[in-house]
Amino acid sequence: MVNRLADATSPYLLQHADNPVDWWPWGPEAFAEAERRGVPVLLSVGYAACHWCHVMAHESFEDDGVAGYLNERFVAVKVDREERPDVDAVYMEAVQAATGQGGWPMTVFLTPEKDPFYFGTYFPPEPRHGMPSFRQVLEGVDAAWRERPEEVGEVAARIRADLAERASVYGAGAHHPPAEADLRQALAGLARSFDDKRGGFGGAPKFPPAMAVEFLLRHHARTGDGDALRMAERTCEAMARGGIYDQLGGGFARYAVDAEWVVPHFEKMLYDNALLLRVYLHLWRATGDGQARRIALETADFLLRELRTPEGGFASALDADSVDPATGKSAEGAYYAWTPGQLTEALGAEDGALAVRLFEVTGTFEHGASVLQLLSDPAEAEAEAYARIRARLLAVRAERPAPARDDKVVAAWNGLAIAALAETGALLDRPDLVEAAVRAADLLLAVHLTPEGRLLRTSRDGRAGTNVGVLEDYADTAEGFLALYAVTGDSEWLGLAGGLLDTVLVHFADEASGALYDTADDAEQLIRRPQDPTDNATPSGWTAAANALLTYAAYTGSALHRTAAERALGIVGALAARAPRFIGWGLAAAEALTDGPREVAVVGPASDPATAGLHRTALLATAPGAVVALGEPGATDVPLLADRPLLDGRPAAYVCRHFTCDAPTADRAALAASLGARE
Template identity: 35%
Template structure:
């Protein structure tokens, strides 16, 4: 048996999973860099995360292999990083990989000098050469040979590479900031139109990722312009994802992404941030359209998260793996024989409804051959996107509810994919915001309370001086928080204020936003991952683009704008303006990469509105007004409260600087909201 290496002492499930490798792994830290300097060896850096399928593949093929381990142990200092715990490290070396190879992904493989300067970058590598793909063994041997023969040349080359990248990054932000105006919204919409898949929904070809903040942006533009094709792009995409294998029809929740254009075959990991972002867009689309299937999907997503991703302390765990028993998707897929045994006389109708084939519909990714197993999905005529008169997936699931319950119970007997049970402040706050918003909009106190429990837990872990910690596990909070953590928790606190009218949460949101502005905004106005005393890495840059999650810059801007509208303090508007100006060069060049930021920017530039509910805090009319407003889709609006002795309730409709309409009572509020609706 292999003795555990240093990673056994780490809290990260991803790092712990490598603790029995024969590779002499170090966690990121001074000990590893000092060892590399003392031995005058290069560093092998591997970055991944617990639910990453290809990370597991590379571990099985290479890091559990004695031959690979010997090469690494004899020639390198090997460092493992959990990208979710250290997004700052991941962002730096991913930028290197993208610059050198034109692509990125995980596992991320870096060779670098003892100073951390990279001289090689790649993603997954097979153990041996495979066709045109470089094998890890060959790479390690040739790089070690080059290092031993010409170390100064490698060191100098790495320095030039990192200096060149830094110069290129700085040049993107140099010069006078271009004007940011509403024209950018049209540019981003046109980009979506050109990449939109009208048949299946989504954008681009395979692999196809959920794009919740892009869909949210398009929905907000529909709200602003009334253009029906913008709504169509959103609903067709949501319908396609919900009908396909991307959705877990037995247990709820979405898998990470689809390997095909039709949303049929996913990579099966389930990530917390996907559930949070998708719950929000399904909720907003329900509020905009009134279609109940979207509300049902929201409830099912949040039920999955609460049931399977909740931590004992009240936060949310990061996600679930794609693999179980060494095989991807085994937990989620079914053979025809299994279904016949479990469902008996109901099997035939069920299998027809959910696209089950005797030979299986799940193709092995490597060979393209049928595995004999099936991914449940709702096959629809000609496409997965719903057509007029076609049965909704939710309707079909209701018709087969008893069969789905039997499969859910049967699945409990299977070995479940690994749960990454660490709690990250930013991710949990993102999910809490979805719970709070959904609970308020759907009038479900239980859902709202679950989000509140999470926010209260995260706020309770703050250290001296309001310091947030990134990771919470086994009763320990550690790793000083990043800008993402402050921005997302501030936004969650602001959402909780709107849902409860408790000033405590408005104050907490403002405190977190103050820390963001004072400790994370750099001299040039960009938002750094780390605070002013954080670890210095080999590249210094800020990435404000919205990826799988909205960026910390986008969420910070949304937080600042919300505080400006709710408090009337122009300092928040100024701080938001600095963030936008600092990123204006890239924003105006590639607006489609900033869709979450654009959604908030449209509030500031076009339609900012504050609604003030005035009355006695605990009165029925105030509660009813709050519930009524929460149930409307008004992305341009922030809702606040003013305590006053009034008869019933009064509601003020305000622009950026002044209130222009006052509604007396719930009846006038209802009439005003009817006029606000989009037909």
């Protein structure tokens, strides 16, 4: 038996296609059915790599008795939060407001008019730790719906009114773009929450603060502030040495459950790894740190090896759980953890003992297994053995049952990966990474971009899903295309980015205030239009769009795009002091705005090595948000390149702010000095 999810493109929905629950996908048909039958809607939201989503599915949604009761008295709707972040955001806000917490799986009961009236997250199959069982919740909601409909209606109306009150448009236009004082206050706020001993911000659990670190690196580059660099370096080193980083295969887990970065929640997300790849690359660019370079390359290789799809895009995630060969049961982290005995079996006694010591295998988990850490570099005499051990363990691990892969392609997250891979390939002499970025961008153009110039959010196996793009899809895809232009000099990418950003201005911007919404004005109307300028696991669509608008304006001289970026960044000034950890991408964009950003035009024949040398130096710039244009003499397709002649017949670089340029130079050292580039 299969249900209505059998034709979905979402791997998460497909995981539920053979449940006895008669699931409906989100859509008007489901709510019309609830209206026809006079029953409430159970909305269940999760994602494919979510551990507790799998647990609740196995305990409740695969249970024939629970499913029978649910099918008789409710219309059950299943949503992949990664396909419909708008649906997730609106109802998660209600859950958090009502319960003080949130998470996935998210369980919400709605009227046929989509109004929520009862909330929760995971419910166990039996009452536990003060939580009712899922069956008890179903019975209680059903009884209230049938016996006290007026009370249910009053609750739903009150919640809708509360959400509407919260939905007042952020007054971005009422604030000036962040001033120097705002950026200093943000830095002070980050310093107060910085964990000086263990890196990162706050206590357990600890999430990789990629957006905040990007701000710290840009602030240091612009001001020379040593504290900003110290926080960035300490955080990056702690994450790279801890269990959150895959010491064998590269790539980062979603977060650490402890404050020391030791015990990860093992799911690996594309967005985390794309963002962290770029952060470690930028740390290397700023300092020349060898560990940062290694982590960047290993993470890039992880993306290509384990997340690239046959069509050239990048899959969303790897599950936390996999089958443990010792027990035959699915367990979190089974693919990644080792016991001393397993290391000895794989490596022999001598290398096994060295591996136990190098990787701190001391029984972090049950049954004496440990995640691998690398708290100090191998001694010079151990370097060869370390390389041999690592390669052997990676090969042995590949024989274990692998975690499942959520292989849907999300436009926004692929945009982040495109930007990171393009820059890494260019700066670390890995043309294969640039080629991978171009191929992923080509997939977005071929499958996700409609003839009308609108983006679809997801695809799978080269087949587009039906969900329309949200703000982060347009902003992060534009970010990827802009990075591709900087690296390749192919102006088509700049034009495509401009088209996406024009759509942002037409369909996502509030004309009166300059604020940005997460959904387009012609998208499905939910109980409120979601809007959030703060970062979550990914950069806020609002501030990602502001950053891309600013970059595009620097290439083109467009006052329209520049003004839109400045207005959108007004919200950063309002939040910089209060919530710097959650406005990091906006703070990074504000650093670029404060610095200019600088505009670098490199002009010369493509065949001349001197042109390539100047181009590479320009890409090494640490000046915040610096944009790099590359073209032949006489190029007119990019405004920044117009009227830029050669210098005495030689390739030249022009460094400008607001299209006002310093004297051109053919000297790489002089160019590096003007841009804070480390040669």
